[in-house]
Amino acid sequence: MSTAHAILRSYRAPRAVLRRHLETGAGEERALAWVMAAAALYFVAQLPALSRKAHLDPDGPGFDALAGGAFLGTVLMAPLLFYGIAALSHLVMKLFGGQGRWLDARLALFWALLAASPLVLLRGLVAGFIGAGPALLLTSLVAFAGFLFIWINGLIALERE
Incomplete structure (x- = not known):
């Protein structure tokens, strides 16, 4: 199954x-690939809003500086944070009787991040072209709900069953 097909199927049967x-045979190498791909896509999703911000505030930092900061935070630092969140979710699942491995928690979180990336990219376009307002709030909520749905179901599938 291709990754694009798996992402689409994740919204129906995560x-x-x-x-x-x-x-x-998903293992640590696939988990790392998923989190790095998701981080790269999330960085790309931020670019329209950063371009808008640089254009609307000519006295502020330029687009290059904003994009550099976003790259540092999204692609280089966020995956480390996601590893910590995955470990924390595994410990929480252990409290509720989870039987999975540490790797299972990482796979569930990292796949949810990658599977939610189309919604995050849509949110980025709305942030860049429309800006703050009800449309951005709605797309942000939909993207977050999609991510949570896939992540929670993934944790249940890998930790409980």
């Missing part, structure tokens, strides 16, 4: 998608 990834 547990089945993650189980299939495990059956095909």
